[in-house]
Amino acid sequence: MLRAFILLCAGFLMMLPQGVLALDETDFWAAVRTQWGTYTAPDGITVIREDVTCDGEPDYIASRTNLDDPDGTWFELLVVTTQGGRPHSEPIGIPYGMEADVALCGTPGETLAPLVRVERWDTASLIETFGDQDTLCPAAITVDDHLCDKISFFWLPDSAEGQARFAMHRN
Numbered sequence: 001m002l003r004a005f006i007l008l009c010a011g012f013l014m015m016l017p018q019g020v021l022a023l024d025e026t027d028f029w030a031a032v033r034t035q036w037g038t039y040t041a042p043d044g045i046t047v048i049r050e051d052v053t054c055d056g057e058p059d060y061i062a063s064r065t066n067l068d069d070p071d072g073t074w075f076e077l078l079v080v081t082t083q084g085g086r087p088h089s090e091p092i093g094i095p096y097g098m099e100a101d102v103a104l105c106g107t108p109g110e111t112l113a114p115l116v117r118v119e120r121w122d123t124a125s126l127i128e129t130f131g132d133q134d135t136l137c138p139a140a141i142t143v144d145d146h147l148c149d150k151i152s153f154f155w156l157p158d159s160a161e162g163q164a165r166f167a168m169h170r171n
Contacts, residue, residue, distance in 0.1 A: 023082050028060040031080045031089035036064070050118040053081045053155045054137035061141055063116045065108045072096065075104055075114055077141065077153070079165075090165045092153060094143060102168060105147035114145040119152070129169055130154075136167055 028047075032040055048061040060080040067073055077092040095103045104114060121129075121138045130136060140152040153166040 022057065023060065023080065023087060027087040028062075028080050031060075031087055032062055032078060035078050035089055035091050036066075036076070040064075046116060048116060048118060050139065052079060052118055052137060052139045052141055054139065054157060055081070057082060061116065061118070063114070063143075065113065066093075067108065072098060073108055075143065075145075077116070077143070079141070079155075092141075092166060094151065101170060102151060103148075104143070104145040104151075106145045112146050114143050116141065116143055118142070121154075130167065140169075 029042075032045065045062050045064045048063075049058045050061065051057060052059050052061060060078075062078040062080070064076055065073065066076050073096040075094045075096065077094070079090045079092070081088055081090075096106065096108060097103060106112065106114070119140045119142045121140055123138070126132075126136060126138060135156060135158060137155040137157055140154050142150050142152045144150045149170045152169045152171065154169070156163075156165055156167055159165050
């Protein structure tokens, strides 16, 4: 009887339309630990809750400075959203002080921590910057290290599996 009830509930959940299963804090922390390791301390992570995927549901945007990477110091973002009714995470790594278009100029511990916020762009600004506003979500995750130009990341809703999920703009 219990097994029949569980199968009935599972079948009902599979029939729910996309996006009905809301993302909760448990899903978020599971994604953080999967992407950044099981010993990731919550006190070293900044979290924002905003819709950056243009699906009408708030997403989680986590940020932290990773001092443990053998390739150098990185500022990391993790966007946790839902796709197909299931939690989905997308990491973004931004190096410090490397010769790269996406690198931050500051030095962890010596300069202010980068400020992460969500900025809404209007259609005219998107067209001016990217040429086509239809492929981007106008909610940008913006990282400002107070020294270099700001870096903005825009969700690409129509990107296929294995393709880049974000378009980047440096201003």
